[in-house]
Amino acid sequence: MKAAFVVVNYNQSRITVGQVASIRFLENSDSLVAIVVVDNGSTPEDLAFLKNALADTPGVVIVPSETNLGYSGGMNLGLRYLKNHGIDCDYVIAGNNDILFDRDFLTVLASRAYPREAFVVVPDVITLTGRHQNPQRYTEEKTFRDRVLRWRMKNFFFFRVFEFLYARFGRKRAEARGRIVDPSRPVLERIALPIGALFVFTRGYLESCGTLEEIIFLWNEEPLLAEQVRRAGGEIWLDRNLRCLHFESVTVGKMTSRRMFRLYRESQRTVEAYLSGKLDLQHQPGFHDDSPVGDAARHHTQ
Numbered sequence: 001m002k003a004a005f006v007v008v009n010y011n012q013s014r015i016t017v018g019q020v021a022s023i024r025f026l027e028n029s030d031s032l033v034a035i036v037v038v039d040n041g042s043t044p045e046d047l048a049f050l051k052n053a054l055a056d057t058p059g060v061v062i063v064p065s066e067t068n069l070g071y072s073g074g075m076n077l078g079l080r081y082l083k084n085h086g087i088d089c090d091y092v093i094a095g096n097n098d099i100l101f102d103r104d105f106l107t108v109l110a111s112r113a114y115p116r117e118a119f120v121v122v123p124d125v126i127t128l129t130g131r132h133q134n135p136q137r138y139t140e141e142k143t144f145r146d147r148v149l150r151w152r153m154k155n156f157f158f159f160r161v162f163e164f165l166y167a168r169f170g171r172k173r174a175e176a177r178g179r180i181v182d183p184s185r186p187v188l189e190r191i192a193l194p195i196g197a198l199f200v201f202t203r204g205y206l207e208s209c210g211t212l213e214e215i216i217f218l219w220n221e222e223p224l225l226a227e228q229v230r231r232a233g234g235e236i237w238l239d240r241n242l243r244c245l246h247f248e249s250v251t252v253g254k255m256t257s258r259r260m261f262r263l264y265r266e267s268q269r270t271v272e273a274y275l276s277g278k279l280d281l282q283h284q285p286g287f288h289d290d291s292p293v294g295d296a297a298r299h300h301t302q
Contacts, residue, residue, distance in 0.1 A: 004092050008040055011043055020060060108239075119201070124240045128248070135238055190237050224271050
């Protein structure tokens with residue numbers, strides 16, 4: 001097995017350096033062909049710390065971007081680096097920098113023979129409170145939660161009301177439900193919608209899709225990925241024997257509620273247009289123009 005990691009950093013070099021160190025201490029680390037650290041437009045000071053801290057780390061390459069490309073854009077920069085430099089991989093593990101992997105992560109991955117149609121595999125992502133984040137949804141059928149989440153984005157007032165009600169009444173229930181895993185469910189199964197914290201891209205995805213659809217800056221990457229994979233004839237699978245710890249919230253901790261609302265609503269509308277087939281991928285505005293996405297991106301703290 002040949003595996004590579006793509007780690008995205010944005011003004012959190014100390015967290016990123018810690019993740020890289022943990023990756024290098026995984027079992028079966030001789031299967032690693034590269035650890036690509038994408039710096040997503042960090043400050044000069046943060047980038048300098050990152051370069052100094054990783055300067056003597058074997059197998060690590062830093063790929064800087066002058067601007068913050070967003071979540072998908074940052075991962076794509078790493079995926080393109082691997083392809084353009086002829087680094088052949090069976091798996092590319094890409095996602096947040098606030099992930100700590102179980103030490104046997106690569107060992108489990110090497111032991112698997114996933115179905116040919118499994119383009120993306122996602123692990124059992126567990127939060128510090130013990131909540132299992134995968135999957136968001138097992139089937140294609142929309143849930144009551146999906147309808148509520150769509151309703152809250154009608155305007156900023158609804159968004160704020162939902163935030164208050166969730167913090168006051170819903171968070172503890174969601175945490176409690178997330179700690180329970182149905183023992184009757186298989187260890188390995190096909191799912192409809194994963195959490196976006198971490199993706200394991202298989203050779204099938206790398207050859208059929210190559211990169212993520214780069215049409216949103218942040219949020220709603222999961223339905224976009226699920227539809228991209230479906231159109232390419234692939235599937236998303238959950239492997240509960242692949243485990244990792246997710247520290248959460250380091251990505252958007254300093255973003256104001258209004259900017260968060262504007263960015264989320266814009267990404268939601270873009271994804272809905274993509275899912276309905278109404279989106280022209282050749283004529284999408286950049287993230288740094290005068291559109292709501294561009295304005296939010298300029299002020300974004302990942």
